[in-house]
Amino acid sequence: MIQYFAIALMLVGVYGLLTQKNVIKLIVSLNIFEVGLNVFIISVGYVSGGIAPILTSQNNTSALLYVDPLPQALVLTSIVIGVGVTALALAFARRLHNQYGTYNLDEMEGE
Amino acid sequence: MLMDILSNPVLLIAVPLLFAFLAVFLKKIDKVLLGAAAVLNIAGAALIAVLYEGTKIIELGGFKPPFGISLVLDDYSLIGIVLLNVIFGLILLLSGKHVQKYAMVLLVALAALNGVILTGDLFNLFVFLEIAAIAAYIFTAMDKGFKHSFNYLVVGTLGSGLFLFGIILLYNVFGSLNMFDIQEKLSQANPADSGALALPLVMMFTGLSVEAKLMPFGGWVKGVLKKANTLVGALIVSAYALAVLLALGRVISTVFFMSGAVRIAFTAVAAGTLVFAEASAFSRKNLREVLLFSSVAQSGLVALLFLYGLTVPAVLVLAGNVVSKLVLFTVAGKFAHDLGTDDIGDLKGVFIKFPLVGVGFTASAMSLIGLPLFFGFVAKINALVGLFDAGNVWLPIIILVMAVVEGAYFVRILTTLWNTGDEGELSSKDKLKTFKLNGSAVVGAVSVAVAVVIVALGVLPILNIKQFFSVDFMTFIGQLLGGM
Numbered sequence: 001m002i003q004y005f006a007i008a009l010m011l012v013g014v015y016g017l018l019t020q021k022n023v024i025k026l027i028v029s030l031n032i033f034e035v036g037l038n039v040f041i042i043s044v045g046y047v048s049g050g051i052a053p054i055l056t057s058q059n060n061t062s063a064l065l066y067v068d069p070l071p072q073a074l075v076l077t078s079i080v081i082g083v084g085v086t087a088l089a090l091a092f093a094r095r096l097h098n099q100y101g102t103y104n105l106d107e108m109e110g111e
Numbered sequence: 112m113l114m115d116i117l118s119n120p121v122l123l124i125a126v127p128l129l130f131a132f133l134a135v136f137l138k139k140i141d142k143v144l145l146g147a148a149a150v151l152n153i154a155g156a157a158l159i160a161v162l163y164e165g166t167k168i169i170e171l172g173g174f175k176p177p178f179g180i181s182l183v184l185d186d187y188s189l190i191g192i193v194l195l196n197v198i199f200g201l202i203l204l205l206s207g208k209h210v211q212k213y214a215m216v217l218l219v220a221l222a223a224l225n226g227v228i229l230t231g232d233l234f235n236l237f238v239f240l241e242i243a244a245i246a247a248y249i250f251t252a253m254d255k256g257f258k259h260s261f262n263y264l265v266v267g268t269l270g271s272g273l274f275l276f277g278i279i280l281l282y283n284v285f286g287s288l289n290m291f292d293i294q295e296k297l298s299q300a301n302p303a304d305s306g307a308l309a310l311p312l313v314m315m316f317t318g319l320s321v322e323a324k325l326m327p328f329g330g331w332v333k334g335v336l337k338k339a340n341t342l343v344g345a346l347i348v349s350a351y352a353l354a355v356l357l358a359l360g361r362v363i364s365t366v367f368f369m370s371g372a373v374r375i376a377f378t379a380v381a382a383g384t385l386v387f388a389e390a391s392a393f394s395r396k397n398l399r400e401v402l403l404f405s406s407v408a409q410s411g412l413v414a415l416l417f418l419y420g421l422t423v424p425a426v427l428v429l430a431g432n433v434v435s436k437l438v439l440f441t442v443a444g445k446f447a448h449d450l451g452t453d454d455i456g457d458l459k460g461v462f463i464k465f466p467l468v469g470v471g472f473t474a475s476a477m478s479l480i481g482l483p484l485f486f487g488f489v490a491k492i493n494a495l496v497g498l499f500d501a502g503n504v505w506l507p508i509i510i511l512v513m514a515v516v517e518g519a520y521f522v523r524i525l526t527t528l529w530n531t532g533d534e535g536e537l538s539s540k541d542k543l544k545t546f547k548l549n550g551s552a553v554v555g556a557v558s559v560a561v562a563v564v565i566v567a568l569g570v571l572p573i574l575n576i577k578q579f580f581s582v583d584f585m586t587f588i589g590q591l592l593g594g595m
Contacts, residue, residue: 010272010276014269017265017269023261026265030265030268030269033269033272034268034272037272037275037276040276040279041275041279044279044282044283070282070288071279071282074234074279077234077238078275081238081241081245084245085241085245085264085268088245088248088249088264089261089264089265089268092248092252092257092260092261092264093261095252095255095257096257096258096261099255099257105258108258
């Protein structure tokens with residue numbers, strides 16, 4: 001069920017990328033897309049009724065039902081990359097505003 | 112023992128990355144670090160090539176594959192890393208003065224591109240691709256073209272997001288991220304499931320196509336490269352093109368489960384890229400625009416060959432293309448920077464003034480067209496023979512027609528650049544404009560050296576001189592041509 005929600009979020013992001021003209025709104029759309037993707041990645045590893053995949057003194061056998069830890073590791077990397085890209089995109093937005101005095105892509109003149 | 116450590120491919124990634132961190136603190140010597148990393152990587156790649164004894168899987172962190180991340184050193188990635196590091200070194204040699212404050216970014220890019228070629232893990236491939244792409248977003252903004260860089264960033268991030276989505280879908284099905292593990296599981300998969308596998312494959316292909324410049328996903332290329340300086344242009348059309356297309360080839364040859372419809376769709380994208388890009392290149396008047404569209408067209412051709420399982424011809428075409436493009440784009444960028452224009456009409460007879468540059472440029476262009484006696488011929492004839500052997504008639508026809516188009520515009524460029532005066536007019540030196548090029552000797556020397564290599568690799572296989580060479584790559588080409 002949550003996977004449909006994640007895919008819907010991704011589609012909202014793509015819709016934003018296709019329709020928005022404002023640089024900041026484009027960056028927000030990109031982030032919505034990434035959040036949807038990250039939720040999807042997490043949902044792939046989810047096991048109904050599973051516990052955190054950490055061996056403790058109580059949970060110390062492999063017979064227990066654990067959730068898949070790999071997607072959680074992947075999503076961490078994905079989030080970090082997303083933050084980096086967003087920071088860079090915002091820096092570009094700032095420079096664009098300095099250059100053209102507007103955030104609207106249509107109003108930016110020249111090449 | 113020491114040799115084992117020094118010839119570990121992971122150093123090709125780790126050393127530039129370490130130097131990149133050092134460059135943050137040692138800003139004053141960041142260019143020295145960049146040069147040192149480039150030289151060390153060339154040396155490392157050479158050492159790996161000398162000590163190479165067949166396919167090797169390098170486990171990282173002591174995890175046995177398919178767990179953990181592993182690097183793959185085989186014929187394919189070996190050619191890739193040797194070419195990449197040599198090309199990267201040449202780019203720095205030719206365009207070092209444009210590095211400015213971007214030494215750290217270039218170090219990260221060098222590490223990531225080596226990683227892209229070497230990795231055997233899908234998620235790791237995504238990470239390296241993304242690091243390489245972020246570096247590219249940054250250095251394409253070097254010329255203050257923030258709008259185009261922003262456009263590239265948005266398209267690139269969306270593309271790598273789709274690529275990641277495809278990877279996760281595959282992981283969901285097979286529970287593995289190791290390419291060879293997935294390949295093995297795919298070979299046991301029920302062919303009836305191919306419909307379900309189409310979604311992840313389409314996602315991954317689309318994502319990679321953005322960086323591989325396949326149309327329509329590679330629309331960012333025009334804005335970014337149209338005004339690019341020699342450094343940025345050469346990096347994108349040669350170093351990045353090489354690494355990303357090799358990654359695409361690796362993914363196609365391992366993970367992609369080609370059923371009829373999926374292959375037809377991908378082939379249409381690749382062939383469409385070839386046709387549209389050659390047509391666009393034909394209609395352009397600026398040298399850099401012609402070259403960037405020609406580069407896009409070559410990406411389409413290489414992707415097409417990979418899709419039909421013709422890995423060896425694809426690598427040959429790719430290698431010939433990136434080496435030629437390195438020279439062509441450096442010369443074009445140099446004209447634009449030093450002479451203030453790269454309009455073909457304004458550069459009439461420029462090569463009479465700089466014959467060395469002209470010879471290198473001409474040889475590279477001829478090789479790109481695929482004329483005999485140049486390396487491009489060896490590559491293209493292999494591609495065509497391979498496609499015919501696979502029972503395909505239409506694709507060779509498309510490739511040949513497009514080669515004629517390519518020939519037409521390159522011959523037009525070459526005749527203009529070698530002759531003063533207008534068309535139909537007798538060329539005379541009196542009409543030669545004064546051109547002033549800084550450091551034309553270095554560019555000339557390097558482009559002539561590249562030209563010699565291109566001609567040698569084009570002539571030697573034809574002479575069947577392979578018995579005099581024990582280098583694998585030469586016998587490789589020799590056997591291929593012998594089998595015709």
